[in-house]
Amino acid sequence: MAFTAQVRIPATYMRGGTSKGVFFRLDDLPQRCQIPGEARDRLFQRVIGSPDPYGKHTDGMGGATSSTSKCVILSKSTRPDHDVDYLYGQVAIDSAFVDWSGNCGNLSTAAGAFAIHAGLVDPVIRNGICTVRIWQANIGKTIIAHVPVTDGKVQETGDFELDGVTFPAAEIVLEFVDPADDGEESGALFPTGNLVDELEVPASLVPGGKLKATLINSGIPIIFVNAAEIGYNGTELQGAINSDPHALARFEALRTIGAMRMGLISDPAEALKRQHTPKIAFVAHPVEHTVSSGKMIRAQDVDLLVRALSMGKLHHAMMGTAAVAIATAAAIPGTLVNQAAGGVTRQSVRFGHPSGTLRVGAEVVQENGQWNVTRAIMSRTARVLMEGWVRVPGDSF
Template sequence: MPHAPQIRIPATYMRGGTSKGVFFRLEDLPARCQVPGEARDRLLMRVIGSPDPYGKQIDGMGGATSSTSKAVIVAKSSRPDHDVDYLFGQVSIDQAFVDWSGNCGNLSSAVGPFAIAAGLIDAARVPREGLCTVRIWQANIGKTIIAHVPITDGQVQETGDFELDGVTFPAAEVQLEFLDPAAEEEGAGGAMFPTGRLVDDLEVPGVGTLKATMINAGIPTIFVNAADIGYTGTELQDAINGDPKALAMFETIRAHGAVRMGLIAHPDEAVKRQHTPKIAFVAPPCTYVASSGKTVRAEDIDLLVRALSMGKLHHAMMGTAAVAIGTAAAIPGTLVNLAAGGGTRQSVRFGHPSGTLRVGAEAHQVGGDWKVTKALMSRSARVLMEGWVRVPADSF
């Protein structure tokens, strides 16, 4: 009986922020996978090891969590004033689909370093020492990200003393600017607040009517108050991920919020749109012990935030959700802003399951509508392995 050979495809396995994924140059993919479609999706699922009914992704590069079941495709940009186009795929672990509906803010920090190392940036643009500015077109959501990548001796600097809660070892800091982060193509004509309100009464069958801030910034996100759903905001992963009823409740809230945001027409459609919107809950500052064992003191943070990704409580915070948090915190009257004590602010430090994170946002009103020109945060990135990934030739 004939057997399909394995083919090998150039790839780089990278950590970016608190996520990691498999990075490809578009030109290195098989020809039929260089365009969107079933072949590309099937290839990336096979690379990552999905769909896996065991939920382990043993036969692939995925790590069986939403933070580690990711793929990135990067190409030289044809757009003016941009260096590269960046496309992100969130690969479902146990189902056969790749969600292209949003960005990964954490892996955004690895795109600049990857592009430089992969020869996608003009060598004349890379300084011998200092910072290399990489202008990234985020193709999923049609937004610009500017990455400031440290360079030492003409090469990307990956090691350093920048510490990021949720990542065990220090590394070099990569500063990111998310320009005009409100998602124009998402919901209600592209409004930052698709319902037209900073806080809504969201009716959720079986749960009740919840106060909710639904925002399109970084990634579509639904914020609710922790106290309204029986939590304190200090919860770690096991408190929620080990509770099927809690996970079902969050998914129900997410699905009905997605309908109100105009992202889907019916709650049942949410099952095929796991990556967006995100669901998060907020609370005022409180001292707690993070998953690392470190004590996070109430006086060192502005508020508490917990967020779910792909149906599970995230171990730290998604980068795109951090953009949503920073943006909402900058706008007086949102639930995020109120949890942080209200008023105007240009930055916020919040507590998450692994520790703390600071994110900034520049917000102002134009004709009565809120606009955010940019959100800022720091991450780190590192190449874990590079070479080729192998997949059976008949898998895509």
């Protein structure tokens, strides 16, 4: 019996922030995968090693977590005032689909660096900061990456430390320009028009059947709830949530209810095919606690505590796009995030997450009674882990 040989495709394996992914130039993909559709989805699933009923990604490049089951496509941009188009696919681990509904803020850092590595952007200076203007094609937004270069190449080593990443590296500053939803309807930043909504939920999920939530779309759609209202204190690490099937099912049920209220889905069943967005997170006032590295975080070290779930599991640190939403909500008086951070007016916030802390800023304005966010800024790091070719069976896509 004859079997189809493997094909090899140029690829680069990169870390960006607290995530990892397989990066491709659009022109390097097989012809039928250069356009959206089933072939591209099947290719990325096979590259990552999904769907994997064992949940290990042994036969692929994925790491069996939401932070490491990602693929990215970059190409030269045809849009005015942009250098590259960046498309991101979140590959499900144990089911056969790729979610294209949102962005990965962490890999946005690597997108800027990869644009230079791959020759899609030619640094105009040999030493200093190269500005890469990125069109985030999933959500139709501009991201500006300020990438350090030395001798005309990306500088990857440095002394900037990022909680959730073991080793220091060179700092890359990201600007998310106008990160809120562009919808023309009233309350695009807040899909319901409210800073705080009261969700009707089954009493089996939340005693009393009511749950306060801030529903916001900045960087990524996200549902913020108070930790205390769902029985947590905001210091939880991954094991406390991810080892509890009942807790995970409860969070998914609450996420589905929030997605319905935000208008992102019209039927609860649609949540199964929209696992990447919206996210759900819980917030709390600062308290002293120990994070996953063993480091002690004092209450005065942070403004609030945030724990967020991604693809149905508690994230080990914080998604970059969720950090944009945290900064935005923290800057707007009255949101649950702002209240957890002390209820004061602020342009930046340092929050605690399971791996440590992160500082992020946002510029917000209020016009005609409506809030909008003009810019969010954060620092991350990125580096190439491996480059060459990824191989997949020729009949897998």
